[in-house]
Amino acid sequence: MAYQTLSAFYDKLTDDQPYDQWRTVIQHFLPSEHVATVLDLGCGTGTLTTSFLDFADHVVGMDLSEEMVTYAQQKSEKVEWLVGNMAAFSLSNRFDVITILCDSLNYLTDEEDVLATLNHVYQHLKNDGVLIFDVHTTQKMDTQFNGATYLDDRENLTLVWQTEPGELPHSVWHDLTFFVQRENGLYERYDESQFQRTLDKPIYHNMLESIGFKKVTSFYDFDPNNDNPTSDRLFFVATK
Numbered sequence: 001m002a003y004q005t006l007s008a009f010y011d012k013l014t015d016d017q018p019y020d021q022w023r024t025v026i027q028h029f030l031p032s033e034h035v036a037t038v039l040d041l042g043c044g045t046g047t048l049t050t051s052f053l054d055f056a057d058h059v060v061g062m063d064l065s066e067e068m069v070t071y072a073q074q075k076s077e078k079v080e081w082l083v084g085n086m087a088a089f090s091l092s093n094r095f096d097v098i099t100i101l102c103d104s105l106n107y108l109t110d111e112e113d114v115l116a117t118l119n120h121v122y123q124h125l126k127n128d129g130v131l132i133f134d135v136h137t138t139q140k141m142d143t144q145f146n147g148a149t150y151l152d153d154r155e156n157l158t159l160v161w162q163t164e165p166g167e168l169p170h171s172v173w174h175d176l177t178f179f180v181q182r183e184n185g186l187y188e189r190y191d192e193s194q195f196q197r198t199l200d201k202p203i204y205h206n207m208l209e210s211i212g213f214k215k216v217t218s219f220y221d222f223d224p225n226n227d228n229p230t231s232d233r234l235f236f237v238a239t240k
Contacts, residue, residue, distance in 0.1 A: 009157055009178060010045050010068070019048055021222040022101050022134075027055060028224065029130055029237045035096035039124065041086040041117070042104025046072030046079065053078055056097070062089065087113040087120070094126045100133035103233070109171060109197040115207050122211045125240040131213070132237050136198045137220070138170045140232045145172040156181040171197035201229070204236055213238040 036057050040049040043061035045068055052059045053076065062082040063069050073081050082091075086100065087108060098121050108114050121131050145163040152159040158179040163172050178190040201218065208216045216238045217224075220231035 008067075008071075009159075009180075010071070011047065012154055012157060013152060013159060014047075017102070018222070019051070022048055023051055025222055025224075025235065026052070026097070026099060026132055029132055030055065031096055031128060031130055037093060037095040037097075037126075039091075039093075039095045039098045041089075041098065041100045041121075042102070042107070043072060043081075044068050044102065044104075046075045046081070048099075048101060050076040050079055058093075060091070060093070060095075062086065087116045089120055089124075091124060093124070094129070095124055096126055096129050098125060098129070098131050100131075103134060103136050103196070103198075105133055105135050106196040106198050107194070109166075109168060109195055111199065111203070114199065114204075115211075118207055119211055122213065122240060127240060129240045130237060131208075131240075132235070134233050134235045135204070136196065137229065137231055137234050138198055138200060139230050141170045141172055141196070141198050144232070145174075158187075166195060166197065168197050170199065171195065198234075201234060204234075208236065208238045213240060215239040 034055050038052045038056040039060045039062065040052065041062050043049045043063045046061050049059060049061035049072065060080045060082060061072055062084045064085055066083050069081050069083050105114065105117065108117060125131065146165055148163050150161040160177040162175045166172050174194040174196065176192045179187045181187050205216055205218065216236065218234060218236050220226040220228055221233050
């Protein structure tokens with residue numbers, strides 16, 4: 001899913017996201033304190049990706065949205081930024097760590113695309129390399145996004161975010177309306193729709209094992225000791 005309108009406002013609307021918690025999880029599961037190579041799939045505007053330079057020699061960020069990557073390029077010239085599809089990519093490098101964070105995998109709504117992505121990740125990991133990804137839980141998709149409306153009012157920018165259940169199991173339509181205040185004081189309106197789907201936990205687990213990952217662990221809400229399925233975010237860590 002390529003963000004169009006949202007890319008221009010993404011950083012302002014996500015400045016309260018728990019990026020430090022994502023980073024803590026990643027550092028906890030690194031194969032070593034410092035690694036040579038990290039690939040971040042679905043990197044968005046690169047806020048998390050650029051922070052990986054603190055523990056990796058070479059960082060690559062990839063996103064399907066050219067607009068998102070354009071904004072990411074402004075954050076660091078040390079990261080290698082790529083436009084690409086996580087379900088169909090081929091790179092010459094092999095990586096110590098590959099991440100798919102911030103529920104980016106939920107934008108793949110076909111199970112075959114999810115499986116293809118995990119297969120490509122496996123092929124691009126070094127032996128003993130680690131995949132870390134997170135997705136919305138089925139509980140969150142089926143309850144919190146079930147016809148809910150959210151309002152985010154910032155300086156010169158207002159977002160009205162409406163959700164509706166999708167046609168597929170554990171799926172949701174996000175209908176986003178942006179009101180952007182221009183220099184003349186008038187507001188300009190933009191509309192965008194996004195579609196997300198999550199899968200039951202055993203499906204992800206079985207996919208990872210069938211591909212050949214030798215160790216698969218899971219937990220919830222950034223806490224490796226949390227096994228409560230009524231949580232909001234499900235994490236997987238898989239070792240090749």
